[in-house]
Amino acid sequence: MGEVDPAFIQEPEHRPRVTYIEGQGIPLIDLSPIHSSGDVSAIEGLVKEIGNACKEWGFFQVINHGVPLEKRQKVEDVSRKFFAQSLEDKRKVRRTEKAVLGYYDTEHTKNVRDWKEVFDYNIEEHTNDKEVTAEWTNLWPEYPPEFRKTCQEYAQEMVKLAFKLMELVALSLGLPADRFHGFFKDQTSFVRFNRYPTCPNPHLALGVGRHKDSGALTILVEDDVGGLEVKPKTYGEWIRVKPIPNAYIINIGDTIKVWSNDKYESVEHRVIVNSERDRFSIPFFFLPALSTMVKPLEELTNEQNPAKYRAYNWGEFISTRMQSNFQKLDVENLQICHFKTTK
């Protein structure tokens, strides 16, 4: 990508600011208690911390998460090797409008093109639902040769961590630890490799435009370049996230927001690019099964606190969203607010 094509240019109110606020207050949570069985008070303390972070921020970082560093380094390595190939080679595993996994460099967020290229792969090779128009079949590149195995091993680590986090989220809502597990049988979770190339005019474009993640939660690895910004509800301003070596960044997605009937927040975020160094990141999106009807949990609603959302089908939602990100459209993207029962 060379000059900044008009397709990438953000409206003035969405362009990044030259000066920024870094990291203050973003919760940093130590997950060690989940690995040492038996210490009830440590687990209780952790559950409280998670609950507060989900309520106030919708966003936090974790350390002592149990994911071996070597698995992370290997996956970062294959991502870099894949992107270092020629465009022609990368396009051998190119996604299409219908087949939504693989490589592409033309994603749009809210109908403005993102300054990035991506590669997506699914955790489970699930059969495509007839009701749903998108195809979810993995396209594996031939290079580097260890690509597929490394990706699959990393995905298993992400799934393990995601289930642990969902248990903590469930406990923090006063629910049984395994309350959410059933939704993830035949999950649609996927991993994304992002490369944000250097940009000649970083103040005009964004690596990813402002958005909320629509799944349950996202577990993100970023390198040391920095550029991720979040706008927590309590803050009202964009805050730059400070990269912490070997930490994972967790953000709550719209699905948890709906399940919790708005008790927990999904936070708006975006990625700033720069003119000096490419940035690489690897989000894992923890997503329910295609057939899931997403709606506020009955245990968390009652007459005083009625459901704030109508049920929607996850398969239709995610397929519509993936397809609308493929190209610029003249209509607004599908959002959970379209299913709100109250204004």
Ligand SMILES: O=C(O)CCC(=O)C(=O)O
């Ligand atoms: O690259 C990042 O830090 C975040 C990417 C992101 O928000 C996304 O892909 O949904």
Ligand SMILES: [Fe+2]
């Ligand atoms: Fe995101």
